[in-house]
Amino acid sequence: MKDPQTWFDSWDRIGAVMVAALAAYIAIVLVVRISGQRTTANLNSFDWLITVTIGSLASSGILLRDVAVIDALVAIITLAVCQYAITWAARSSDRIAATVKAEPLLLLHRGRVLEENLDRARISIAELRAVLRNEGIADPEDAAWVVLESNGRMSVIGGATKGFPEDHWATRDVRTRAVQIGQE
Numbered sequence: 001m002k003d004p005q006t007w008f009d010s011w012d013r014i015g016a017v018m019v020a021a022l023a024a025y026i027a028i029v030l031v032v033r034i035s036g037q038r039t040t041a042n043l044n045s046f047d048w049l050i051t052v053t054i055g056s057l058a059s060s061g062i063l064l065r066d067v068a069v070i071d072a073l074v075a076i077i078t079l080a081v082c083q084y085a086i087t088w089a090a091r092s093s094d095r096i097a098a099t100v101k102a103e104p105l106l107l108l109h110r111g112r113v114l115e116e117n118l119d120r121a122r123i124s125i126a127e128l129r130a131v132l133r134n135e136g137i138a139d140p141e142d143a144a145w146v147v148l149e150s151n152g153r154m155s156v157i158g159g160a161t162k163g164f165p166e167d168h169w170a171t172r173d174v175r176t177r178a179v180q181i182g183q184e
Contacts, residue, residue: 017062020069024058027073031080046100047151050083105148106165106176111141117175121148131156147174 031054054076061072090097105117107128118128128146131154137143144161148154157171165171 020062023069023073024062024076027076028054028058031076034080046086047083050079054079102150104150104171104174106145106174107148107154108140108143108146109165109176110144110159111139113140117148123148123154128154145171145174147171 057072057075057079060067061069086096086100090100105121107114107117107121107123113125113128118125131146132138132140132143135143135156137156142159143156144159145157145165146154147157147165157165161168165174165176
């Protein structure tokens, strides 16, 4: 019986891996090109999961003897089509969008840290401070809001903004009410 952990199997196996890798590479380039920039842009958790799964399928088709390359390629293409359909449907339906995408969450309101929202998002005060520092803000009072976006990034909205997030076009979809922020 042959040891499965050998350094070298055969030149035929090396050639098969090279051909499988080339086929997977071409398929992934085509899938990304057809499905658009969203596939590799700032990923929300749904996009990230699909990207990781596609990588796993590609590696299975390239390296595993019991997974045919065509099986892996069909699975990759199927996932890309599903992702395209779901993202198109999410654009058309708020209910579908709420199911597949996280809602932006308000973390700081006019200098007041919303602890309950930080807890819900599992974000530390240190991470919030780092985001403010990155924006050149030393005092949280100088920021109107900090929002955890659906892709996991935090956005800082300048302090000159009046009213509440739901009063503004860019922040209308931000969940604010885990903690009552009160009237100003």
